[in-house]
Amino acid sequence: MTSILLDPTGELDPVKRLPRRKPASLANLTVALLDISKSRGDVFLNRLDELFKAQGIRTRRYKKPTFTRPAPVALLQAIASQCDVVVEGLAD
Amino acid sequence: MSISPELSDGLVAVVKQDCPTCLLVDPVLQEIERAGLGLTVCVQDDLDFSKATRILDDRNLEHSFGLGIETVPTLLRMAAGREVGRVVGWDRKAWAALCGMATLGEGLPAYRPGCGSKSVEPGIVEQLAVRFGDVGMQARRIAVPPLEDDIELCFDRGWSDGLPLVPPTEVRVYRMLQGTRRPPGEILGLVPPNLSPCTIEKVAINAVMAGCKPEYLPVVIGAVEAALDPVFCLHGLLATTWFSAPMIIVNGPVRERIGMNWRGNVLGQGNRANATIGRALQLVVRNVGGGRPQEADQSTFGTPAKYTFCFAEDEATSWETLAETRGFDRAQSCVTLFSADGPLGCADQKSREPAALIYSLAGSLRAVTHVDVANAADAVVVIGPEHGRVFDAAGWRKEEVLQALHSALHIAGVDLGMGTDAAAPVVQAGAKSTRPKFRPEGLTLVRAGGEAGLFSAIIPGWLMKGSLGTDPVSKEITP
Numbered sequence: 001m002t003s004i005l006l007d008p009t010g011e012l013d014p015v016k017r018l019p020r021r022k023p024a025s026l027a028n029l030t031v032a033l034l035d036i037s038k039s040r041g042d043v044f045l046n047r048l049d050e051l052f053k054a055q056g057i058r059t060r061r062y063k064k065p066t067f068t069r070p071a072p073v074a075l076l077q078a079i080a081s082q083c084d085v086v087v088e089g090l091a092d
Numbered sequence: 093m094s095i096s097p098e099l100s101d102g103l104v105a106v107v108k109q110d111c112p113t114c115l116l117v118d119p120v121l122q123e124i125e126r127a128g129l130g131l132t133v134c135v136q137d138d139l140d141f142s143k144a145t146r147i148l149d150d151r152n153l154e155h156s157f158g159l160g161i162e163t164v165p166t167l168l169r170m171a172a173g174r175e176v177g178r179v180v181g182w183d184r185k186a187w188a189a190l191c192g193m194a195t196l197g198e199g200l201p202a203y204r205p206g207c208g209s210k211s212v213e214p215g216i217v218e219q220l221a222v223r224f225g226d227v228g229m230q231a232r233r234i235a236v237p238p239l240e241d242d243i244e245l246c247f248d249r250g251w252s253d254g255l256p257l258v259p260p261t262e263v264r265v266y267r268m269l270q271g272t273r274r275p276p277g278e279i280l281g282l283v284p285p286n287l288s289p290c291t292i293e294k295v296a297i298n299a300v301m302a303g304c305k306p307e308y309l310p311v312v313i314g315a316v317e318a319a320l321d322p323v324f325c326l327h328g329l330l331a332t333t334w335f336s337a338p339m340i341i342v343n344g345p346v347r348e349r350i351g352m353n354w355r356g357n358v359l360g361q362g363n364r365a366n367a368t369i370g371r372a373l374q375l376v377v378r379n380v381g382g383g384r385p386q387e388a389d390q391s392t393f394g395t396p397a398k399y400t401f402c403f404a405e406d407e408a409t410s411w412e413t414l415a416e417t418r419g420f421d422r423a424q425s426c427v428t429l430f431s432a433d434g435p436l437g438c439a440d441q442k443s444r445e446p447a448a449l450i451y452s453l454a455g456s457l458r459a460v461t462h463v464d465v466a467n468a469a470d471a472v473v474v475i476g477p478e479h480g481r482v483f484d485a486a487g488w489r490k491e492e493v494l495q496a497l498h499s500a501l502h503i504a505g506v507d508l509g510m511g512t513d514a515a516a517p518v519v520q521a522g523a524k525s526t527r528p529k530f531r532p533e534g535l536t537l538v539r540a541g542g543e544a545g546l547f548s549a550i551i552p553g554w555l556m557k558g559s560l561g562t563d564p565v566s567k568e569i570t571p
Contacts, residue, residue, distance in 0.1 A: 003242055006260045007232035008251055008297040008379040010288025066560040068328035070284075 023085060026057045032083035034071075035063040041089040048087060096155055098148060100173040102130030103191065106156055107165045109138035111207035113182050114165045118142050120187065120197045127193055136164065136210040156211035157220040163206040167191075181206035218270075222262040228276045229265060229293055246301065251379055253371065253399055257301040268296040271306030272313060273571050280313065281320030283381030284327035285388040290316060290380045295372070298379055302372035302400075307350050308365055310569045311427060312372045315340045315402075318429040318565040319373060325562040329431050329554055330383040335395040336554035338377075339432030339472070340370055340402040341538060343415035344425030346569055352404035356542030359403060359435055359474070359549060370402030395434045406539045409480060411490045414538045418566045425569040430472055430536070431554035431562045436460075440479070441546040446486045446496070449479060453548060454500035458529060460552040466503040466527040470534040470564075473497075474549040476541035490537050501529035531557075536564070 023029060031052055033045045045061070052059045062079055064071050079086060105121055107114040121144045124131045133142050134150040150156055159168065159175070169177035169190055179186040182204040188196040211220055221227055234249075236242045242259040246252055258264065269276055269292070276293035283290045292313065299312045319326050319338055329336055342352055353363035361367060377383045385394065407413050413422065420426050436459070440452035453473065461468040475483070475493075483493055504526050541549070555561035 003236045003259070004262055005234045005236060005242065005245070006229065006262060006265050006293075006297045007234055008260055008294065008301060008375065010283070010286055010290075010294075010380045010382060011232055012286060012288050066557075068325055068332070068555055068557075068561045070327055 026052075026055075026085070029084035030058045030060060030082065032079045032086040033059055033061050034079065034086055034088045035061070036067040036089060037064050038067045038090060045087070045089045048089075096158070097173075099132060099134075099155060099159070099170055101170055102132065104132050104134060104159070104168045104170055105144075105165055106134045106136070106150070106159065106161045106168075106209065107142065108136040108207070108210055109141035111164050113204045113206045115141070116200065116204060117165050117182050117187075117197070118144070120182075120200065123196060124191055124193070127191070129191055129193075134159075152223075153211040153216070153220055154224050156209055157224050161209045162212050164209050165206050166209075218263045218267045222266050227262075227266050227269075229262065229269075230277065230291075231265075231293055231297060233262075250384075251301065251375070253374060253378065255399070257375075258303050260297045260300040264300045265293070265297050268300050268304065268306050268309055269293065271296075271309035274313065280316055283320065283376060284330060284383065286382035288380050288382065290320065290376060294380050295376060298375040299368070299372040302375050303364065303368040304372050305350070305364070305368075308369050308372075310571055311340075311342060311346060311350065311365075311369050311425075312376075314427040314567045314569040315369065315373045315429060316376055318427055318567040319377070321565045321567075323563045324429055324431075324565045326377070326381075329562055330377060330381070330389050332554055333390050333392045334554050335391060335393055335397075335433040336431040337395055337397040337401055337433075338370075338373055339397065339430045339551065339553075340373065341414055341428045341430070341472075342369075342402065342404045342425070342569075343407065343413050343420065343428070344422065344569070346425035347404040347407075354404040354406040354540045358540045358542070359401075366402050366404070367400050370400030373402075374398060374400060397432055397434055401432055403540060406477070406541070409539045410484050411480075411537075411539055414536065415566070417490070417536075418564075420566070420568065426566050427569060428564055428566040430470070430551070430564045432472065432551045433553065435474070435549040435551050438473075438548045438550055439546065444482060446483050446488045446493070449482050450493070450496045450500055453550075454497055456550055457497065457501060457535075458503075460529075460550065464503060466529050467531055467534070469553050469555060470530060470536070471553065472536045472538060472551040474538055474540050474551065476545055476547050476549070477539070477543050478546045479548045480539055493537060494535055497535055498528060498530065498532070502526040503529050 033049055035041045035045055049059050060083055121133055125144055132146050132148050133144040134148045134155050136150050139147055139149055163180045167179045167187055167190060168175055177190045179190055184197045184202050188194055236245050243256050246257040246259055274292050278292045280290045295313055295316055299309055350365045352365045383389050405414050414428055415426050438453055438456040440449055443449040457471060460471050
């Protein structure tokens with residue numbers, strides 16, 4: 001006999017979640033550098049910032065209040081409206 | 093449940109062959125038919141036993157369930173789909189009055205009790221409710237194909253923590269939902285990382301899979317509510333590379349009602365409530381929230397505590413309970429969630445004075461996170477009965493033990509600055525100053541464990557930093 005089970009999941013998962021296509025070039029784009037507030041993340045991002053600027057690429061710096069929680073919505077919206085790509089800096 | 097049109101008007105008798113009283117009244121049913129009163133006879137088993145002419149097959153018990161029959165025979169009078177009269181069992185005067193036939197059943201005894209309706213036999217009620225009732229369960233139905241193993245299907249769907257699950261059939265989930273008065277559709281919050289709405293029904297489904305009994309459900313619901321409180325920071329706790337899992341400590345009368353363990357092997361296996369309540373919470377995170385290892389769960393090592401970590405406190409001691417410390421009284425049942433790694437044992441079989449035992453406990457606590465790091469994580473210390481007796485004999489209450497532990501736990505100028513608080517001063521190695529190992533509220537003491545063994549258990553947690561990390565959360569358990 002066929003038995004019926006109830007779905008224990010959120011039933012919201014898309015079949016596949018694709019990341020956005022990566023840009024071919026960073027020319028004329030703005031790069032967000034997001035510090036997630038882990039120790040020494042700034043060391044990594046400062047160096048990246050130097051390298052981007054040396055190539056004439058615009059950057060903007062952002063920081064999460066804490067790495068333990070997701071970024072606040074206002075921060076996500078600011079990055080999305082002001083930048084084209086994001087580098088999120090992990091560290092330790 | 094609506095009443096079948098066939099039963100919406102006139103007299104309805106519900107009977108079964110396996111009932112001496114039903115056999116006794118069968119001639120009466122024919123008498124009512126002969127009087128032309130519009131009688132329908134619902135038969136629950138052998139359709140041939142009654143001599144009445146208008147028989148309705150109720151072997152699937154749909155009508156008996158819909159009419160709420162608990163005893164057979166039951167005689168009802170219906171009008172426009174509504175019940176306007178009911179007699180349970182054989183009661184000559186009452187039957188006569190309901191039929192308006194003064195001489196009905198003459199010669200029969202005045203009264204005979206009936207038998208139990210087949211619709212209320214053990215295990216049947218839930219099946220009928222699922223089949224014919226409005227049980228309010230909204231989850232997607234997944235058919236297990238014939239010849240396929242339902243336990244294997246649960247594995248294949250990715251629902252399992254690695255151990256077999258109890259397949260969440262409609263009947264099992266309905267039965268689980270009887271453990272709470274809260275409606276199946278009530279939303280408790282959004283479960284990270286996918287931020288999926290979590291209903292009581294979803295909790296019940298996962299509680300079934302975890303192996304819970306219905307009477308555990310309110311505790312699981314309380315644990316889910318606590319976990320979804322933003323203060324607990326479940327998203328970060330799930331995603332961290334650190335070891336920690338949610339740990340549930342239960343206080344209050346519910347501990348005894350559902351048979352929880354706070355005695356020997358309290359942090360270990362073997363007690364169904366302890367084991368399955370903690371597992372149910374983890375399955376909610378996995379299935380409703382989508383939090384899975386090597387995906388959103390980025391833990392380097394994990395911990396066995398991620399299968400399940402739940403226990404009750406021993407409240408038969410002289411100390412204030414965890415619940416009392418957190419503002420509840422002993423008549424209330426509640427859960428408190430901490431982030432927790434596996435327990436670290438502290439053995440001290442020699443100290444008979446509190447001060448010596450404080451030295452041992454503080455020395456062991458110093459190793460939490462890293463021996464030279466201060467104020468990174470909180471810790472719960474489960475004081476075993478034999479260690480507890482050392483404090484009790486000297487009249488030390490919980491507050492005094494906590495104060496002594498904090499005093500003994502200052503790190504001498506060697507904080508490596510690994511906390512999350514950027515504003516906290518980083519003390520260079522070799523500096524003269526000291527820093528407290530734990531924040532003032534960072535140590536929690538509870539009492540539990542088996543009678544023998546001069547041990548206590550240190551349970552360190554993840555980053556406990558208030559708004560920058562996780563804080564313990566308590567919730568009252570509501571029916």
